[in-house]
Amino acid sequence: xxxxxxxGLKLRDKKQAVTLEGTSRGAGxxxxxxxxxxxxxxxxxLESGALEALAAAGVTAEDVCVVKVPGAFEIPFAARQAAERxxxxxxxxxxxxxxxxTAHFEYIASAASQGIMDASLATGVxxxxxxxxxNSREEAMERAVPGPENKGWEAAVAAVEMATLDVRGAMGAxxxxxxxxxxxxxxxxxxxxxxxxxxxxxxAAKGAAKRNGVSGxxxxxxxxxxxxxxxxx
Ligand code: INI
Numbered sequence: 001x002x003x004x005x006x007x008g009l010k011l012r013d014k015k016q017a018v019t020l021e022g023t024s025r026g027a028g029x030x031x032x033x034x035x036x037x038x039x040x041x042x043x044x045x046l047e048s049g050a051l052e053a054l055a056a057a058g059v060t061a062e063d064v065c066v067v068k069v070p071g072a073f074e075i076p077f078a079a080r081q082a083a084e085r086x087x088x089x090x091x092x093x094x095x096x097x098x099x100x101x102t103a104h105f106e107y108i109a110s111a112a113s114q115g116i117m118d119a120s121l122a123t124g125v126x127x128x129x130x131x132x133x134x135n136s137r138e139e140a141m142e143r144a145v146p147g148p149e150n151k152g153w154e155a156a157v158a159a160v161e162m163a164t165l166d167v168r169g170a171m172g173a174x175x176x177x178x179x180x181x182x183x184x185x186x187x188x189x190x191x192x193x194x195x196x197x198x199x200x201x202x203x204a205a206k207g208a209a210k211r212n213g214v215s216g217x218x219x220x221x222x223x224x225x226x227x228x229x230x231x232x233x
Pocket of ligand 1: 070073104
């Protein structure tokens with residue numbers, strides 16, 4: 001096995017699996033945070049957690065746009081618009097649903113989660129799910145404490161990782177994996193994958209990779225949170 005100094009990429013031989021993953025470094029990337037105002041005493045804290053996590057990842061305030069919506073039900077619409085109209089590397093979705101006496105909670109929770117996933121897949125922009133679905137105010141507040149236990153923080157960390165993960169860029173035109181030559185830093189990069197990628201993302205991810213000291217979107221490793229203790233759902 002050859003460990004490359006510059007990239008940290010571990011090269012074994014052609015027959016071994018290649019691991020692709022994003023990083024915890026978001027410098028130079030733009031992020032949207034869509035926050036529901038409903039249960040604002042919690043969602044405000046989720047927003048603060050997300051902003052702190054982005055700052056810790058090297059994202060500057062001017063690269064972050066916060067979009068406020070009335071409730072969790074409206075998140076997918078705004079997230080999709082942000083993804084379509086903005087140059088965001090990822091969209092962080094934050095909200096808080098607290099179970100009540102009626103089925104209202106279930107309808108909104110399923111519309112929000114499915115809607116966010118649909119918006120992400122339709123636009124090709126990663127969206128992360130920081131929407132709490134709890135049985136009580138107490139459960140919600142426990143998940144909105146300052147620091148990495150905060151679900152907004154967690155959603156922001158996931159957004160940075162997904163924004164810096166470029167699986168498509170690492171694949172060949174026919175879907176074959178990029179060939180890694182043992183013992184060298186040469187990669188057969190597939191330009192058509194970047195050309196056909198969603199607007200700006202390939203270029204944004206590549207630029208961030210350079211700034212982050214790695215040489216290509218498929219050569220990243222060492223995301224934050226690996227090996228972290230089990231978290232609350
Ligand atoms: N929206 C939430 O974000 N959380 C809730 O707990 C909630 N409850 O319980 O009703 C909620 N409702 C509002 C909903 O998201 C829409 O904003 C509203 O239905 C208007 O479309």
